[in-house]
Amino acid sequence: MMPWRMGEGDPQRDSEGRLRNLLSIEGLREGEIIEILDSAESFLGLGERTVKKIPILRGRTLVNLFYENSTRTRSTFELAAKRLSADVLNIAVASSSAAKGESLLDTVDNLLAMQVDGFILRHPEAGAAHLLARHLGERAWVVNAGDGQHAHPTQALLDVFTLRRLAGPISERVVVILGDVLHSRVARALIHALSILGCPQIRVVGPRTLVPPELHSLGVHVWHELEPALAGANVVYALRMQRERMDAQRLPSLEEYHRRYGLTAARLRLAAPDAVVLHPGPMNRGVEISAEVADGPQACILDQVTHGLALRMAVLARLAGGGA
């Protein structure tokens, strides 16, 4: 057994209750989320400078350990770490040791022997980041960059950061989440973050196979028809439709899905006139979102990318820095 000395068995916190790892939105306090968003605000301005680098993580070594492909998440974490002056090791395990059968913890032990300070982990198995945090104890910290269908906390934080900046106070906004909510770690993390920040109404919309009525237990309103769900919405969050769902026969076809649930310009007009559109990327144009909406004035999808970089800098600075 590894020595385990985190406070109250919460693997996100150290023995003094401070945030040590970022594994999921659940368990974060509202004040902590707001502090992270505020410091992301500070980092946003850095991107406009000629020299975009600041010295606060100089000399630290971070590992981007990715067992699944994700160009956007991996590259924004890499850039975030580099702009904080950390050294970054990028390891795409799908193409290396996992193929040779080396386990996650063996790989991590090898990296620890190289004296790294923190891990950014993307893994197809739910709970992988928690497992890693427990294994590491106080030797290094972990950011969960997506584990199976479980959690993706930095995505949810960048989403609420984008909403706070572009859609106004979350405590006064009606948010529609559209698509495969059942299998989406993005949706799950976002629902938790919105709830903690006091969002008054979260509506989830999609076919019964992907948005089952049991989701009600998360404190959201479940809809199976898109048009009525859009009425009065301030935010429409379209989820990426995974092609695997067709194979699992949860959907008849992508065309059929687009006909009933695709976010088109005509449907978007049913929402509030200044409603904003978000999408975690990569988009399937013509499936969950039409090209017209994706490229239209209400889309904040590229802002999410810019905000994601600043937000990830805030998270890395928080975990790697001392103090509160």
Place this chain on the structure above:
Amino acid sequence: MASVWEVSTLLDALQRDLQARIDPQSWAMIGIYTGGVWIAEELHRRLGIVTPLGQLDISFYRDDFSRVGLHPQVKASNLPFAIDGARLILVDDVLYTGRTIRAALNEIFDYGRPEQVLLAVLVDRGLRELPICPDLAALRLRSNPDDYVKLRGPQPLSLEFVQHPATEQQP
């Protein structure tokens, strides 16, 4: 013992000394958040410096980050002029260990290579930990680490100096 100084007379002294050394047409001024910006705003106006005032938040450049972590609300540094080749007056309220000025110089050099930098401070309270010396200081205090020297503001500005009871007894 507590003393409060009238800041406007200290500003008069800084203004006089700066007028003798700089040309308001060709020099730029940068204030360090928070107190340094208050002082710089006043000096910038009084001297009639042509380029807009720059503001610097040095939180990202502090040398104690790994010990105390990041301040959650860092103001955006704003240097609305080219640093390359510029002549700069760097303004802070209280000069103490010198670490803030070290951080400020590092940040300024991330924007470019100034031709010259002058350091102007309202108070130099001594106790330096780095080899940094002000070009202009309106007031020089002999202080102890436990003493308290603080500029309050922005309106009105007042400078407070509270000597720690234990150190006050010393000759």
